[in-house]
Amino acid sequence: MRSPKISLFNVVSTIFLLVVVVITLYPFLHMLAVSLSSDVNVIKNNISFWPKGFNVNMYELVLGDPKIWTAYKNTIIYTVLGTLISLVVTSTGAYALSRRDMALRKSFTMLIVITMFFSGGMIPTFLVVRSLDMVDTVWGMVLPGAVSTWNLILMRTFFSGIPKELEESGRIDGLNDIGIFMRIIVPLSKASFATIALFYAVGMWNNFIYPLLYLRTPDLFPLQVLLRNLVLAGSASSGDVTGIGGDNQVVEESLKYATIMVSTLPILTVYPFVQKYFVKGAMIGAVKG
Amino acid sequence: MAQTSAVQDNMRKEVKAPYRRQGRLVRTWNHNKALWLLFLPCLLYYLIFRYAPMFGLVITFKDYNLFKGIWASDWVGLKYYRMFFENPDFWPLMKNTFLLGLYKLVFGFPAPIILAILLNEVRKAAFKKFVQTVSYLPHFISNVIVASMVIMFLSPTGGLINNLLGTFGIGPINFMNEPGMFRGIYVLSEIWQHIGWETIIYLAALTAIDPQLYEAADMDGASRMRKIWHVTLPGISPAIVITLILNIGKVLEIGFEKVFLMQNPAIYDTADIISTYVYRVGMEQGNFSYGASIDLFMGIISLIFIYSANYISRRVSETSLW
Numbered sequence: 001m002r003s004p005k006i007s008l009f010n011v012v013s014t015i016f017l018l019v020v021v022v023i024t025l026y027p028f029l030h031m032l033a034v035s036l037s038s039d040v041n042v043i044k045n046n047i048s049f050w051p052k053g054f055n056v057n058m059y060e061l062v063l064g065d066p067k068i069w070t071a072y073k074n075t076i077i078y079t080v081l082g083t084l085i086s087l088v089v090t091s092t093g094a095y096a097l098s099r100r101d102m103a104l105r106k107s108f109t110m111l112i113v114i115t116m117f118f119s120g121g122m123i124p125t126f127l128v129v130r131s132l133d134m135v136d137t138v139w140g141m142v143l144p145g146a147v148s149t150w151n152l153i154l155m156r157t158f159f160s161g162i163p164k165e166l167e168e169s170g171r172i173d174g175l176n177d178i179g180i181f182m183r184i185i186v187p188l189s190k191a192s193f194a195t196i197a198l199f200y201a202v203g204m205w206n207n208f209i210y211p212l213l214y215l216r217t218p219d220l221f222p223l224q225v226l227l228r229n230l231v232l233a234g235s236a237s238s239g240d241v242t243g244i245g246g247d248n249q250v251v252e253e254s255l256k257y258a259t260i261m262v263s264t265l266p267i268l269t270v271y272p273f274v275q276k277y278f279v280k281g282a283m284i285g286a287v288k289g
Numbered sequence: 290m291a292q293t294s295a296v297q298d299n300m301r302k303e304v305k306a307p308y309r310r311q312g313r314l315v316r317t318w319n320h321n322k323a324l325w326l327l328f329l330p331c332l333l334y335y336l337i338f339r340y341a342p343m344f345g346l347v348i349t350f351k352d353y354n355l356f357k358g359i360w361a362s363d364w365v366g367l368k369y370y371r372m373f374f375e376n377p378d379f380w381p382l383m384k385n386t387f388l389l390g391l392y393k394l395v396f397g398f399p400a401p402i403i404l405a406i407l408l409n410e411v412r413k414a415a416f417k418k419f420v421q422t423v424s425y426l427p428h429f430i431s432n433v434i435v436a437s438m439v440i441m442f443l444s445p446t447g448g449l450i451n452n453l454l455g456t457f458g459i460g461p462i463n464f465m466n467e468p469g470m471f472r473g474i475y476v477l478s479e480i481w482q483h484i485g486w487e488t489i490i491y492l493a494a495l496t497a498i499d500p501q502l503y504e505a506a507d508m509d510g511a512s513r514m515r516k517i518w519h520v521t522l523p524g525i526s527p528a529i530v531i532t533l534i535l536n537i538g539k540v541l542e543i544g545f546e547k548v549f550l551m552q553n554p555a556i557y558d559t560a561d562i563i564s565t566y567v568y569r570v571g572m573e574q575g576n577f578s579y580g581a582s583i584d585l586f587m588g589i590i591s592l593i594f595i596y597s598a599n600y601i602s603r604r605v606s607e608t609s610l611w
Contacts, residue, residue: 009513013407017420020404023481024423027438030449045452093331102324103317112335117538118592120342121584122545122564123571127348127359128341147334177323206431208546213572224433231437232550253447260434267429275422278429282489 028268035059035258042254058258068262070219071226075205078222082142082204083197089146090196091189094155095181116149126213140214141207141222148203151196157284158192159185195281198274205267223263231256349582355575369582378566386562386587389548390540392476398536400484402529405491406521410513421492424485436550439478440465465551468558475551475560490532491525498524530608538595541587563587 029049034042038053046052062068096102097109119125125144134140162185170180186193208224215221221229349369351362373379404424411417427435442449443464451461464470502520511519522529545564552560563583571580595610603609 007513009410013410014416017407017411017416020484021420021423024427024485027442027449031438042447045447089330089334092327093334096324096328096331099324101320102328103321104325108328108332111332111340115335115339117595118343118588119339120345121581121588122567123577123581123584124342124345124348125338126572127345127577128338132337143334144338146338147331152331178327181327202429206429206433208431208433208550224431227431227433227437228550232433232440253441253444256437256441260437264430264434268426271426271429272422275425279425279489282486283493 031257032261034254035261037254039251039254042251058254059262061255062258062262067226068223068259071221071223072263074220075222075224077138078141078207079201079204081138082146083200085142086146086148086151086200086204087193087197090148090152090155090200091186091193092181093147094152095159095185097152098156098159099177112149112152122213129214135214136216136220138220141210142204144214145203145207145210148200151199154281154284155192155196158189162188191277191280195277198277199281202267227259227263230259346581346585348578349585351578353578353581365578369579370586372579373583373586378561381558382561382563382566385559386541386543386564388559389472389475389562390543392472393479393543394536394540396476397480397483398533400480401487402491402525404484405488405495405525406517408488408492409495409521410517421485421488424488426485427482428486430482432544432546432550435478435482436547439474439551443474465553466555468556468560471552471556471560475548478547478551487532490528494525494528495521526606527608530602530606531610534595534598534602534608534610537598538591540594541591 026049030047033047033049033051035058036051036054036056037047038055041047041052097105097112099105102108120128129135129140129144132139134143166184166188167180170184175183206224207222208228211220211222211225215225345359348359348362350364350366351359352365352368353359354362408417408420411420443451445451445461445463450464454460454462464474498520502524503516506516506520541563543562543564545568548560548562549565549568552565564587567580567584570576570583599609599611
């Protein structure tokens with residue numbers, strides 16, 4: 001066994017790892033602290049990771065803005081609908097590809113793998129989406145990215161691992177291929193469905209490029225676009241918001257942090273519980289990759 | 290597996306004996322129709338949203354006109370390619386794209402390997418798990434938020450970093466208006482965002498290393514560093530090579546989203562890359578043919594990159610993607 005004594009190596013590597021932890025967590029704690037502090041303290045720039053003059057005014061302001069709620073609603077619609085569609089298309093496709101006895105399997109796989117290395121690009125894809133009248137509709141948000149080739153291959157790998165005998169027993173019971181998929185494969189693969197659903201859901205929740213390309217009406221904008229408009233483009237939200245506080249510049253800062261926190265909170269709270277699924281999915285991809 | 294399917298085929302042949310005279314085509318169809326039906330949505334998706342755009346690339350040889358549509362628009366040959374090569378922005382754009390990708394490769398590629406090796410050396414499982422859980426987190430934060438955080442922390446008025454520098458008496462620096470700083474900021478933010486997540490592939494590879502190798506090294510009196518050098522690194526080298534090929538192939542494919550969100554006209558000198566330029570001329574200014582031509586040109590160079598990286602790797606290390 002390796003010796004347990006404290007060595008220079010241990011000290012240096014522990015410090016390094018702790019630095020990684022601090023650098024990762026500190027920004028979030030800082031944003032949270034600033035957004036919860038009184039504006040006097042924000043102006044004085046003396047907040048590090050503990051709120052001073054604790055108050056939730058900024059959150060009341062952010063949550064009182066109807067635009068946030070519209071954006072939240074839109075994001076949830078896109079995420080739920082998009083994830084459902086993606087899951088159905090990806091899982092059925094992956095199952096068919098996992099079946100060694102499917103004719104044309106090699107050609108279909110080739111067809112899919114080619115798209116990992118070459119694509120039409122942003123503009124021709126936009127023209128296709130537009131010619132299908134999907135611009136400025138929910139469909140433009142959920143269909144063009146419905147299948148991720150990476151997830152498809154990941155799922156095919158999951159399905160290939162299911163013993164053939166189970167399918168054969170289903171066949172003896174008189175199921176056809178679709179029945180086998182629905183009655184045997186799906187119930188057996190709950191964990192992989194959960195993993196892939198999470199990958200799609202996070203992708204959809206964080207998606208910025210599709211709304212940028214395919215949405216025009218502000219009422220359809222998801223959180224990410226609203227966030228960009230509020231925080232980056234600096235078009236400080238609705239009229240009543242800019243009116244408050246002595247120094248707009250600084251108050252705006254804690255307002256922006258509050259907005260960031262509100263829109264990130266779902267991921268920050270769900271994350272510890274779903275993390276292991278992500279890792280499992282990535283591990284399988286890694287080992288087979 | 291081949292055996293079972295042969296048995297299956299035999300069974301099927303016996304059951305369907307009266308139909309044996311049907312053509313091969315019909316039998317193939319009967320055997321596969323359910324699977325093909327399952328595959329159909331996926332096939333349609335790839336044909337419509339992945340392949341149709343590839344055929345849409347003919348607009349790069351045409352004067353795409355919104356009202357005439359793709360087919361009725363006039364052919365112009367290589368006009369848009371010539372336009373791009375003769376554009377004074379051509380070389381700066383190529384340079385920006387290439388350098389940003391290169392910086393990301395040079396600094397971003399080794400980072401997760403180092404982290405994975407250090408994590409592997411941690412004996413306390415709880416501490417290891419804690420560091421991993423924390424380091425994965427930024428991977429799930431959207432690019433909009435990461436870009437917002439970067440810009441706000443670096444703000445000259447009240448930004449976290451400038452406050453910190455201020456306590457050392459270093460005057461506020463307007464980081465996001467300094468063309469010389471963009472590449473560094475971008476690459477650091479990329480490392481911050483993805484270092485933890487990218488360790489997963491190496492940690493997976495590390496679990497496959499035979500513990501006996503470490504014991505043997507112990508017997509020979511190897512130090513920690515020597516064990517890392519002679520056992521750990523060779524153990525994960527296939528994973529390193531594969532990731533390296535993929536990353537070299539992606540040098541020119543820098544994520545559009547984050548660069549787009551982080552850039553501003555003051556730093557276009559270094560921050561404007563092909564994909565953001567394509568968006569500006571193609572989508573914002575509506576010059577579809579020109580934008581698509583630039584995109585296709587870069588796509589082909591990218592393809593050459595990944596092909597060459599793979600070729601070299603196959604020659605040198607016998608590891609390759611295909």
